[in-house]
Amino acid sequence: MKRNIVIASVTAAALLSGTAVAVAGTQSSSTGAPTTHTTNASGTTTRASFSDAAHAALKAVPGTLDSLDRDHGRWDAEILGKDGKWHEVTLDGSNAKVLNQHIDRDTDAEDAAEAKALRNADISATEAARKAASSGTVTSVEFDGDRTPVWEVETVKNHKERDLNVNAQSGKVTQAPSDDDGDDD
Template sequence: MKRIIIASVAAAALVGGGTAFAVASDGTDSARSSSTAFQATAARASLSDAAHAALKAVPGTLDSIERDHGRWEADVLGQDGTWHEVTLDANAKVIDQRVDRDTDAEDAAEAKALRNADVSATEAARKASSGTVTSVEFDDDRTPVWEVETVTNHKERDLTVDAHSGKVTQAPADDDHGDDDSGDDD
């Protein structure tokens, strides 16, 4: 039961983005050095730090980077033209790196558009920084843009940054059509 409580406190701290410290005990009043301690902390590295570390691990062009569950996940178009997935911990230390072998014609078109972008992912994040940037992703569906997600005072804001001019605009509202989490009973 004590382990469940400790895990719950740790999970709540991670979800809330805060810090928690819990110690498991054998039920006696005396604290022992063999007690289990767990400290959970929110991501400490900035998007810029994580992007730099991902590009150091895989030289190339950053296609997307996002903070998810205390980790950073990045997609990089390597200098050799292969797509890579890089996972970094909260301190921007690479913990996993692999080649994405599931590529198709759309990926080739995106690679071409990404190489032709005048604005990089980190530049887009700087231009759109109206708070903490939690995600930057290249989108070449129509006009090539960077989709940037920021959080200020617990409020999420979605912006787009033109990949050529650097112009920042408010992203169109997400209509949730086709989203499995929409809760619609159609």
């Protein structure tokens, strides 16, 4: 069912933009999320999707995805590894191949609290991305376990950014509060 929703979302986006695309979906065993490969009319792959990048990052470092952000042609992932350590993985934005990975040795008490909240989340990063995908292309997902644990999801549709929160327990999607304090956070 979820795979059909993803395929339908990609197809709808293609129809709205007038772009010819072909989509192939497979079920990922490590994340449970469908991975998609988008091919343009000339037959070349255009860019790795959130699902592609999440799958590749978790294959490189088994554990729990804490954040995944597309920036400057790359995907940057933070993973709480099964070894209990925080890992950073950088992936190529076009094919999701791992470019770099290392253990984050600069951790503190706040990271320990984040790890605990992340382990207690009922909704994963990939599930949060799926829930927010109807609002556009997912470009960033980050866990925030400070107060009420939520996934902060950024989507882009028609060149407009939209910030959403996905409750880490219930999966309810809400509009993120605006950042009106002028500090560009």
